[in-house]
Amino acid sequence: MAQEGTQALSLREIARRAGVSHGAPRRYFPTHLALLSAIAGEGFADLARKIAEEAGDHRAGPRDRLMVLGRSYLDFARNHRGMFELMFRHDLLESNQLGLRETSLPLFRFLVDLVARALPEPGAEPAVVAGALWANLHGIAQLWGWGSLQLATGVDDVEPLLRAALAAHLGPVDR
Amino acid sequence: MAQEGTQALSLREIARRAGVSHGAPRRYFPTHLALLSAIAGEGFADLARKIAEEAGDHRAGPRDRLMVLGRSYLDFARNHRGMFELMFRHDLLESNQLGLRETSLPLFRFLVDLVARALPEPGAEPAVVAGALWANLHGIAQLWGWGSLQLATGVDDVEPLLRAALAAHLGPVDR
DNA sequence: GGCACGCCGTAGACACTGTCTACTCTCTCT
DNA sequence: AGAGAGAGTAGACAGTGTCTACGGCGTGCC
Numbered sequence: 001m002a003q004e005g006t007q008a009l010s011l012r013e014i015a016r017r018a019g020v021s022h023g024a025p026r027r028y029f030p031t032h033l034a035l036l037s038a039i040a041g042e043g044f045a046d047l048a049r050k051i052a053e054e055a056g057d058h059r060a061g062p063r064d065r066l067m068v069l070g071r072s073y074l075d076f077a078r079n080h081r082g083m084f085e086l087m088f089r090h091d092l093l094e095s096n097q098l099g100l101r102e103t104s105l106p107l108f109r110f111l112v113d114l115v116a117r118a119l120p121e122p123g124a125e126p127a128v129v130a131g132a133l134w135a136n137l138h139g140i141a142q143l144w145g146w147g148s149l150q151l152a153t154g155v156d157d158v159e160p161l162l163r164a165a166l167a168a169h170l171g172p173v174d175r
Numbered sequence: 176m177a178q179e180g181t182q183a184l185s186l187r188e189i190a191r192r193a194g195v196s197h198g199a200p201r202r203y204f205p206t207h208l209a210l211l212s213a214i215a216g217e218g219f220a221d222l223a224r225k226i227a228e229e230a231g232d233h234r235a236g237p238r239d240r241l242m243v244l245g246r247s248y249l250d251f252a253r254n255h256r257g258m259f260e261l262m263f264r265h266d267l268l269e270s271n272q273l274g275l276r277e278t279s280l281p282l283f284r285f286l287v288d289l290v291a292r293a294l295p296e297p298g299a300e301p302a303v304v305a306g307a308l309w310a311n312l313h314g315i316a317q318l319w320g321w322g323s324l325q326l327a328t329g330v331d332d333v334e335p336l337l338r339a340a341l342a343a344h345l346g347p348v349d350r
Numbered sequence: 351g352g353c354a355c356g357c358c359g360t361a362g363a364c365a366c367t368g369t370c371t372a373c374t375c376t377c378t379c380t
Numbered sequence: 381a382g383a384g385a386g387a388g389t390a391g392a393c394a395g396t397g398t399c400t401a402c403g404g405c406g407t408g409c410c
Contacts, residue, residue: 006266011397021360022397032397081265090260091181093321101326108327124339131318131328132311132339139314140307146268151276152283153306164299164307168343186368196389197368203387207368 009036009086036086037097043083044103047076051107055114062118063170069114070137070162077141084141108134120171129169136165184211184261211261212272218258219278222251226282230289237293238345244286245312245337252316259316283309295346304344311340 007013011032012022029035055069077084086092093101111134116126140161143149150156167173182188186207187197204210230244252259261267268276286309291301315336318324325331342348 010395012395023361023399024359026398027358085265088317088321090256090321093323101321101323104323105327125335127328128330128335128339129343131324131330132315132336132343134327135314135318135324135336136307136311136340136343137314138318139310139312142263142317143306143310143313146263146265146276148268148276148279149306149310152280152309153302155303155306160303161307161310164303164344165311168304168307168311169339185366187366195387198370198390199388201369 006082008082009039011035033092033095034097036089037092037095037100040083040087040089040092040100041098041103043080043087044100044107046080046083047073047087048107050076051110055110062114063166063173066111066114066118066133066170067162067166069111070166073137074141074144074158074162077145081145084145088138115170118170133165133169136169137162140165181257183257184214186210208267208270209272211264212267212270212275215258215262215264215267215275216273216278218255218262219275219282221255221258222248222262223282225251226285230285237289238341238348241286241289241293241308241345242337242341244289245341248312249316249319249333249337252320256320259320263313290345293345308340308344311344312337315340 011025014035015022015025018024025035029038051069051072054072055065057065057068060068108130112126112130115130115133119126119129140149140158144158144161149158149161153161155161186200189210190197190200193199200210204213226244226247229247230240232240232243235243283305287301287305290305290308294301294304315324315333319333319336324336328336330336
């Protein structure tokens with residue numbers, strides 16, 4: 001159900017699985033895009049929950065928690081490919097139904113907070129570093145998801161890339 | 176024409192614009208996906224050409240050329256949004272028609288080469304660093320493209336993010 | 351108690367889409 | 381001249397998202 005391809009998301013197919021007629025969803029979602037946006041919103045909520053669970057351990061250091069966060073992000077992208085792709089479909093974010101774009105803000109603030117505490121020198125702007133780090137995670141998730149990175153780098157495990165990304169943005173681990 | 180949305184890419188619409196009947200494209204491309212793959216292939220060729228032009232100046236240092244490369248990548252993503260999205264559509268790369276995935280390999284090799292020469296210490300694996308850097312560029316392009324990064328970081332210019340990404344993966348600029 | 355009114359779902363129409371197939375036209379080669 | 385291949389047309393088919401008319405159903409009001 002998590003990765004059945006985009007044809008399983010047709011309005012009529014969704015209605016069919018719900019056991020209702022093809023016109024029924026229209027009572028609740030004015031358009032197909034609105035329905036998909038709602039589903040994507042659920043995805044963002046799931047991701048936030050998962051990350052809060054796994055990276056929420058306050059006893060661990062910020063650097064370790066960022067590592068866990070990154071792994072959670074990549075895991076989510078891999079294990080829920082269809083959902084991940086749906087969440088970042090540009091036509092959904094473009095129309096911005098249900099404030100979908102804002103949905104990722106709390107998650108980002110969590111990231112900024114961790115980055116601010118993990119940064120070695122207080123000179124760098126945490127929001128910018130966090131933005132660059134998020135972009136890096138996201139890019140790895142995307143490119144890895146469709147095999148480009150494996151093909152290009154010859155690596156078959158995503159861990160070294162994650163490690164490299166964190167070391168790059170937060171400085172080497174030994175300090 | 177570069178950003179008219181996905182509905183302009185319907186098989187029948189393409190045929191209409193070409194002034195032929197809806198069945199004609201089928202002579203050359205067995206399926207809609209194959210046609211889109213061919214278009215995406217053109218996109219990769221364009222991007223490679225643009226980058227070779229702009230970052231191909233051998234007199235400049237590798238670090239500066241990487242900066243130019245990054246800017247080219249982000250420019251391309253911004254100025255050809257529809258094409259950029261098409262190029263990295265997972266269903267195209269999945270089906271891998273016309274070896275679409277391999278199309279980006281020369282470009283990546285170019286990147287690895289530059290990274291290898293720009294890296295401060297020879298200890299790091301250039302392919303991994305290049306992969307992480309590519310992912311970072313790609314992530315910035317994506318997230319920036321739909322406004323999430325602007326919203327999250329409060330920045331309205333990509334340049335600081337690009338600078339941060341390069342500094343992160345290649346070390347600070349003053350060395 | 352009768353009844354109007356929302357809410358919810360159904361079913362059909364409409365204009366699309368991608369694919370498949372039968373058909374025509376035109377050019378080339380023998 | 382005639383056959384065959386290549387290229388394009390046009391119609392059918394199942395499927396899609398949206399729109400509209402219609403039918404139950406319960407609730408509140410007089």
